[in-house]
Amino acid sequence: MSTTTHIGLVLLLLGLALWITVARNSFAAVAGFIAYGLLLTLAWLALSAIDVALTEAAIGAGLTGALLIGAASRLRDVEASAWAERPGATTRALAALISTVAAAGVAVCILKLPDPGPTLAPEAARHLAATGVGNPITAVLMSFRAMDTLLEATVLLIGLIGVWSLAPDRVWGGRPGLTPKTDPNGALAYLARVLPPIGIVIGIYIFWVGADHPGGKFQGSTVLAAMGLLVMMSGLRDVPAVRSRWLRAALIAGPATFIAVGAAGAFTSGAFLAYPEDFAKPFIVVIEAALLPSLAVTLVLLLSGPPRRPEPFP
């Protein structure tokens, strides 16, 4: 991309960010946020971060956008009246001053970055062969910094427990969301029958190709989650009750496998999350394959929110 494209991209990003901040209508601000997320994907591409661009398009713009649109449509009636609680001119001026100072601080740091920038890329390239994967980012996620990825998978689970714990007592263990309305001949139901087979293949492909090319389990699981959400929104299948045993097993299978392989490493290779030499790739594949469905189910449930419908005991 040329410099002109970059400047245009930055101007569009900042324009949309301004719109998100000052727009009166919250629904319009959320719509702006989705467009902004997709443009941000281009910014990651301009910075040669293709794996990050995929994640941003799938999770940052896609899932976060869906989450916020859902919330904005439920709050549509009360959002307008809350505008009256806007702070006065003095507070706004003070906020503008603080924000400008913060932005200037970040800008100074950016301009004062050392040149050439410090990098771990040669280090990663040197040890890439030992991991058996060809994509350096997958090597970092699954081998060099596997602890971060384990903690991340755990954070998602804890986030889900936090969301579930917001359920009122009488619906605990029930199903998230409202009873879906089904129109078996509608366009949504048609798409929900046609798209998932294609989406599942694409999701698994993105996951599998992530070993050597941009892609991976997070991006793949988001595509799988989107397919699941499509089926549930169309009403062809209901969201499972959070009490369900198989659902809980599916949620913890990925992180549990990760911890088990990590603990095995403590005995075979002398360190937690270390892989035995020459067998790194199979272990990474086992962990990633176990994480893929768990992450997809976690993402679907995070988006579905806390239980809202009581589920009778069987």
Place this chain on the structure above:
Amino acid sequence: MTATTLFGLCAAALVGLGLYGLIVNPQPLRKILSFNLMGNGIFLVAAVIARRGAAAGMGGDPVPQALLITAIVVAFAASALAVALMLRLFEETGACSLSTKSDPASAPAPAEGGEA
């Protein structure tokens, strides 16, 4: 101006805009949006640092890039939790306000103990 400086300054502006929105906008939904803007600014700083570390035939330093992927996923989980909290507040009070002033005109709370 190089691409990294340009996007770095964009990141600084995003952090500023997000912080302003977080302070000024009264609605929780808008605060979540602003918080995401601020987060994106930080992510962009990390991406700029990754790009400046391009070496060994890679377009950028893979370590910050991998951390960015982690960060985007965790930011989604945090947003989902924040939205769930906000919707529960809405279900409990029928309003979506963080105001502590008990002004019956702007915050119609159905479960206030004053009646009957």
